[in-house]
Amino acid sequence: MNYPKADTFPQSVMRERSMGPNPLKLCEELLGLADIPAGSVVLDLGSGAGLTSALMARACGYVVYAADLWSDPSDNMRFFEECGLTNRQAVPLKADATALPFAHGFFDAVVSDDSYNYFGRDARYLCEHLLPLVRRGGELLFAIPGMARDRHDDLPACLLASWTPEQLDYMHDIGWWRANISQTEGVEIVDMCEMACTREAWADWLECDNEYAAGDRAAVEAGALTYLNTIAVRLRRR
Ligand SMILES: C[S@@+](CC[C@H](N)C(=O)[O-])C[C@H]1O[C@@H](n2cnc3c(N)ncnc32)[C@H](O)[C@@H]1O
Numbered sequence: 001m002n003y004p005k006a007d008t009f010p011q012s013v014m015r016e017r018s019m020g021p022n023p024l025k026l027c028e029e030l031l032g033l034a035d036i037p038a039g040s041v042v043l044d045l046g047s048g049a050g051l052t053s054a055l056m057a058r059a060c061g062y063v064v065y066a067a068d069l070w071s072d073p074s075d076n077m078r079f080f081e082e083c084g085l086t087n088r089q090a091v092p093l094k095a096d097a098t099a100l101p102f103a104h105g106f107f108d109a110v111v112s113d114d115s116y117n118y119f120g121r122d123a124r125y126l127c128e129h130l131l132p133l134v135r136r137g138g139e140l141l142f143a144i145p146g147m148a149r150d151r152h153d154d155l156p157a158c159l160l161a162s163w164t165p166e167q168l169d170y171m172h173d174i175g176w177w178r179a180n181i182s183q184t185e186g187v188e189i190v191d192m193c194e195m196a197c198t199r200e201a202w203a204d205w206l207e208c209d210n211e212y213a214a215g216d217r218a219a220v221e222a223g224a225l226t227y228l229n230t231i232a233v234r235l236r237r238r
Contacts, residue, residue: 110134
């Protein structure tokens with residue numbers, strides 16, 4: 001696949017700021033599923049070190065609120081400035097996804113890369129915390145690390161080479177996520193599909209020089225990507 005937007009970022013920056021499989025490629029493929037116009041106000045939920053926020057603000061012309069729990073918003077702001085972005089284009093904030101400080105209907109869209117499975121596994125999350133913040137007709141796009149088929153009662157040894165059963169419980173298949181999201185009224189499931197860039201995104205991640213990437217190598221080298229995928233979810237608020 002081609003990634004003209006992701007490719008505007010140097011490899012060194014991608015490697016330094018990734019917190020999982022190449023967020024830039026995942027984000028670019030995810031955005032390609034929808035048609036969110038420039039000027040839209042977008043929540044980057046669980047934005048991590050700001051790569052996806054910078055991509056959306058710089059390459060798509062969105063006004064991006066980069067909300068994350070673990071990352072330092074001051075560090076993200078410096079990164080946005082290095083990307084040539086102002087605080088009117090990308091707004092970094094520390095926020096818990098279950099207590100987001102925004103008015104109802106504030107966002108035109110939500111994008112969440114490699115994060116929704118931290119808080120969205122509780123099926124009440126979407127209707128209680130996130131959906132009200134999106135205007136009617138607004139879109140929600142999630143790239144969720146998942147499983148081709150849930151097999152938590154029979155976990156393949158290759159997955160256990162890097163992760164515990166508790167960590168693997170954050171990963172589910174499309175059917176599981178469909179059942180989770182279907183419990184929320186007022187939202188249309190426009191599309192749910194496996195993402196094409198998963199293997200490439202993982203290969204980029206494993207080249208990163210950090211302890212988390214190093215820890216994930218054993219499983220992938222043992223064949224984990226036979227069982228894992230990335231699930232793209234596109235929703236529209238009714
Ligand atoms: C694997 S990282 C992905 C970060 C980024 N989206 C990326 O792709 O590089 C997961 C992110 O989810 C965020 N996260 C986890 N629980 C959260 C919560 N309750 N509220 C907000 N962010 C949360 C963490 O702060 C972390 O940055």
